[in-house]
Amino acid sequence: MMENLVYIALFAPFVSSMFSALFGMSPRQTFVGIVASTLLFISFAASATLAMHVYSTGVGIHVTMMDWISAGDLHIPFGFLVDQVSVTMMTVVTLVSTVVHIYSIGYMDHDKSFNRFFSYLSAFVFSMMILVMSDNFAGLFIGWEGVGVCSWLLIGFWYHKKDVSREENPSISPSWAANEAFIMNRIADLGMLVGLFIVYWNVGSLQYDVVFASLPELSGSVLNAAAIFLFIGAMGKSAQFPLHTWLTDAMEGPTPVSALIHAATMVTAGVFLVIRANPLFSMTPEVSYFIASLGTFVAFFAASMALVNRDLKRIIAFSTLSQLGYMFAAAGLGAYWIALFHLAAHAFFKALLFLGAGNVMHAMHDELDIFKMGGLKKVMKWTYIYMGLASLALAGIPFFAGFFSKDAIIETAWNEGTLILWFILVVTAGMTAFYSFRQVFLTFHGDERYKAFGIHPHEMYKFVLIAMSPLAFLAVVAGFGMGGFEHFVTKLLPEYHMSEHTHHIAWILGLVVLLFAVGGILLAYKKYDKGLKRDEKLENSFIYRLLANQYYIPQLYEGFITKPYAMLSEMMWTKVDMKIVDATVDGIAKLLYKSGDKTRKMQTGNLSNYLNWMAVGAVLLLVVAALSAMLG
Amino acid sequence: MIGLSHYLIVSALIFSIGLMGVLRRRNLLMLFFATEVMLNAVNIAFAAFSHYYNDLTGQMFAFFLIAIAASEVAVGLGILIVLYKKYGSLDLDDLASMKG
Amino acid sequence: MYEIVAFYLFSALTIGLFLITVMSKNVLYAMTSLASGMVLISGFFFILGADFLGVVQLIVYVGAVMALYSFAMMFFDATRDIKERNTNPALVFLLGGLSALVLVLMFAAPIHSEAIQALYPMHEGVGNAQDVGIVLFTKYLIPFEVAAVMLLVAMIAGIILAGKKMDQSLTEDTSADDEILTQKDAK
Numbered sequence: 001m002m003e004n005l006v007y008i009a010l011f012a013p014f015v016s017s018m019f020s021a022l023f024g025m026s027p028r029q030t031f032v033g034i035v036a037s038t039l040l041f042i043s044f045a046a047s048a049t050l051a052m053h054v055y056s057t058g059v060g061i062h063v064t065m066m067d068w069i070s071a072g073d074l075h076i077p078f079g080f081l082v083d084q085v086s087v088t089m090m091t092v093v094t095l096v097s098t099v100v101h102i103y104s105i106g107y108m109d110h111d112k113s114f115n116r117f118f119s120y121l122s123a124f125v126f127s128m129m130i131l132v133m134s135d136n137f138a139g140l141f142i143g144w145e146g147v148g149v150c151s152w153l154l155i156g157f158w159y160h161k162k163d164v165s166r167e168e169n170p171s172i173s174p175s176w177a178a179n180e181a182f183i184m185n186r187i188a189d190l191g192m193l194v195g196l197f198i199v200y201w202n203v204g205s206l207q208y209d210v211v212f213a214s215l216p217e218l219s220g221s222v223l224n225a226a227a228i229f230l231f232i233g234a235m236g237k238s239a240q241f242p243l244h245t246w247l248t249d250a251m252e253g254p255t256p257v258s259a260l261i262h263a264a265t266m267v268t269a270g271v272f273l274v275i276r277a278n279p280l281f282s283m284t285p286e287v288s289y290f291i292a293s294l295g296t297f298v299a300f301f302a303a304s305m306a307l308v309n310r311d312l313k314r315i316i317a318f319s320t321l322s323q324l325g326y327m328f329a330a331a332g333l334g335a336y337w338i339a340l341f342h343l344a345a346h347a348f349f350k351a352l353l354f355l356g357a358g359n360v361m362h363a364m365h366d367e368l369d370i371f372k373m374g375g376l377k378k379v380m381k382w383t384y385i386y387m388g389l390a391s392l393a394l395a396g397i398p399f400f401a402g403f404f405s406k407d408a409i410i411e412t413a414w415n416e417g418t419l420i421l422w423f424i425l426v427v428t429a430g431m432t433a434f435y436s437f438r439q440v441f442l443t444f445h446g447d448e449r450y451k452a453f454g455i456h457p458h459e460m461y462k463f464v465l466i467a468m469s470p471l472a473f474l475a476v477v478a479g480f481g482m483g484g485f486e487h488f489v490t491k492l493l494p495e496y497h498m499s500e501h502t503h504h505i506a507w508i509l510g511l512v513v514l515l516f517a518v519g520g521i522l523l524a525y526k527k528y529d530k531g532l533k534r535d536e537k538l539e540n541s542f543i544y545r546l547l548a549n550q551y552y553i554p555q556l557y558e559g560f561i562t563k564p565y566a567m568l569s570e571m572m573w574t575k576v577d578m579k580i581v582d583a584t585v586d587g588i589a590k591l592l593y594k595s596g597d598k599t600r601k602m603q604t605g606n607l608s609n610y611l612n613w614m615a616v617g618a619v620l621l622l623v624v625a626a627l628s629a630m631l632g
Numbered sequence: 633m634i635g636l637s638h639y640l641i642v643s644a645l646i647f648s649i650g651l652m653g654v655l656r657r658r659n660l661l662m663l664f665f666a667t668e669v670m671l672n673a674v675n676i677a678f679a680a681f682s683h684y685y686n687d688l689t690g691q692m693f694a695f696f697l698i699a700i701a702a703s704e705v706a707v708g709l710g711i712l713i714v715l716y717k718k719y720g721s722l723d724l725d726d727l728a729s730m731k732g
Numbered sequence: 733m734y735e736i737v738a739f740y741l742f743s744a745l746t747i748g749l750f751l752i753t754v755m756s757k758n759v760l761y762a763m764t765s766l767a768s769g770m771v772l773i774s775g776f777f778f779i780l781g782a783d784f785l786g787v788v789q790l791i792v793y794v795g796a797v798m799a800l801y802s803f804a805m806m807f808f809d810a811t812r813d814i815k816e817r818n819t820n821p822a823l824v825f826l827l828g829g830l831s832a833l834v835l836v837l838m839f840a841a842p843i844h845s846e847a848i849q850a851l852y853p854m855h856e857g858v859g860n861a862q863d864v865g866i867v868l869f870t871k872y873l874i875p876f877e878v879a880a881v882m883l884l885v886a887m888i889a890g891i892i893l894a895g896k897k898m899d900q901s902l903t904e905d906t907s908a909d910d911e912i913l914t915q916k917d918a919k
């Protein structure tokens with residue numbers, strides 16, 4: 001019974017994808033979206049049931065579907081493991097996916113590639129489920145690649161949009177952004193593959209249980225190498241610095257895609273990998289500390305760029321990046337269950353935030369500049385409420401979901417004694433609050449700047465708003481489940497408690513963070529509640545322009561990496577491929593042709609000539625026979 | 633004493649003479665003459681082997697060779713006549729219509 | 733002693749005659765020397781104790797084959813020389829000489845082994861013709877019959893290739909008879 005549920009949860013998205021693919025070339029049909037959403041809901045129901053089962057029994061379910069590779073010593077099955085960690089991920093993924101599917105029925109209703117969208121979206125969910133449910137590193141990698149491909153398909157969904165210059169659109173075009181995402185992920189996947197090879201080479205198997213059991217026997221350098229390379233793979237998927245530019249450019253895709261992939265699921269795959277492989281990372285403290293530091297740096301780095309950005313979705317993308325940094329900080333410091341909890345909570349309110357932004361975009365005819373919006377709360381009441389709730393959760397205001405999880409992470413930083421990290425995380429919390437509410441105020445409060453552009457916004461369809469409500473509910477109350485979650489998940493993950501000393505001053509620490517958060521909100525209120533006041537001097541200052549241009553890192557990559565590589569490729573193509581390789585192959589063909597042409601002259605039609613050749617051949621054979629008889 | 637080698641050398645010389653004739657002649661009829669020379673040289677060799685090994689096999693071969701040569705001449709001359717009627721000449725250079 | 737003299741005489745004559753066959757520009761000379769060479773070759777056979785073979789050579793080759801060639805020679809004007817052009821003498825002599833050299837060298841060295849056993853050994857006391865007859869009609873019967881068929885085929889081929897008006901049947905088709913009769917009447 002339980003095994004069937006596992007297969008249902010896994011394959012329902014696949015069936016949905018195949019079904020929608022049948023209509024890929026047809027004009028939009030609403031029932032395609034309905035069928036897809038229903039199948040995703042079935043998957044969610046199965047995952048939730050499995051979650052209840054695992055919660056009540058405390059033991060995971062392990063099924064092996066079939067043997068995939070069995071060659072010599074290499075034995076990789078298609079196996080699936082449903083334990084506390086994976087069932088958490090499964091539930092989060094399927095819940096957010098179901099909501100996004102229903103949302104897309106409303107959002108994409110004017111798009112002519114409606115059916116194709118659902119096919120890609122469900123295929124993505126299927127790949128993510130494989131990634132999460134697999135019981136060995138190879139299956140994880142298959143899912144890893146699958147989500148990369150589906151992400152590429154979805155970011156470049158509007159592939160017919162042409163490339164424009166970087167000043168007009170920092171992402172140049174959806175196809176360009178899709179390529180960038182895929183290529184950056186590929187670079188990181190190389191690291192991940194090397195990590196997998198190291199693991200297999202030293203352990204002899206890729207199954208999680210076998211690998212983790214044999215970790216104590218491996219040498220320190222092997223463990224460090226494996227950890228580093230696996231983390232490089234995680235860096236690509238979760239867009240940590242320096243492989244971070246693709247996440248903001250991925251906003252070229254439709255908003256539901258951003259909500260599902262780049263908030264809740266794909267980008268958390270890296271965190272999932274670190275959590276899954278926690279025995280490995282626990283044994284390599286230097287690597288873990290590096291992970292935590294990098295996470296903290298990225299949290300601050302991304303928040304700084306969100307402070308001045310004008311693009312609605314980009315601000316939210318930066319905040320995703322920042323929160324991913326928080327998750328890595330927690331995982332790096334050893335508090336794996338806290339990272340997982342923040343992952344789940346973040347998925348809910350970030351998806352809600354993106355979907356709300358989608359509502360705004362849909363109303364504003366795809367206008368993204370928040371300087372052109374304002375005062376929308378009069379027209380879009382529910383969207384305003386949803387986005388407000390999500391921003392409160394994100395800022396870490398008490399009793400919303402984000403408060404519990406983010407505070408736990410910051411407390412961990414204090415607890416581990418890494419005070420620099422603690423300080424940076426606290427400051428970032430303040431910045432997070434500031435930019436979230438800057439965006440809310442500029443969009444919904446103040447003067448109605450959009451009227452100057454002749455836009456007539458209206459609220460989104462009722463059914464979409466109803467579909468978003470579970471997310472809003474969870475964004476508010478999920479935090480209260482933290483105790484139960486800890487109890488549930490630490491059956492598998494290592495426990496992490498704050499020390500006695502930290503417990504005593506926990507309320508002081510929480511107060512400090514709260515101060516920063518509330519301070520940020522007040523600052524935003526003061527500046528933006530009455531509407532937008534442009535400040536020319538500030539906008540032209542060096543720091544402002546640095547942040548607005550993402551520290552010029554995309555331009556740096558283009559100048560130092562992309563252009564030289566393109567030149568190198570062109571040179572290799574013209575000089576090496578065309579001149580050497582093609583010339584060699586053509587040369588062989590030409591040689592054969594010419595030699596055939598020349599020997600054709602032998603056919604004179606003259607019998608005497610032929611007899612000459614026969615005599616030559618006969619004499620040659622005689623000589624050869626004589627020689628071989630003499631020598632042999 | 634005349635040994636096997638003597639006969640074989642004679643046969644080889646006659647064979648080479650025939651070979652030279654085959655290479656040299658342009659007239660189809662003369663070509664046939666040279667072919668006959670070669671066949672006869674081989675017959676000598678067979679008979680010599682038969683004599684020196686006291687084996688009748690060589691003579692049998694020679695018999696059948698003679699039969700074959702006779703039939704070859706018959707058919708070959710028939711073709712020669714048809715060729716002459718069609719092209720009016722027996723020179724090999726004029727008969728080179730299978731030029732590739 | 734007689735054998736040695738005969739051998740060298742026959743060899744010299746044969747080689748000389750065949751050289752004339754190969755080199756001469758006159759058809760008549762070539763044919764004559766060919767016939768004479770064949771007679772001398774039958775002499776070789778007699779020296780080697782192959783009486784029957786020698787007689788067969790005389791009858792078949794010299795008698796029948798050369799007669800055939802003589803009929804073919806009727807195509808040509810015997811007094812005129814055959815014009816042969818653009819043969820490369822160097823190539824011809826090179827190839828011929830080379831093959832002669834190699835073959836002679838091969839045959840001069842004693843490379844025949846002693847372990848060869850006769851397949852159909854000659855019987856003592858019986859004449860060569862009797863011996864040949866025994867082997868030909870028992871062991872070589874099938875090749876014999878096949879050769880007979882081959883000769884038949886060659887004969888028919890020769891008739892068809894060389895005959896006139898061969899597309900009309902003289903026995904079945906009576907139109908030729910009518911033609912002859914009408915010709916007679918016309919006369």
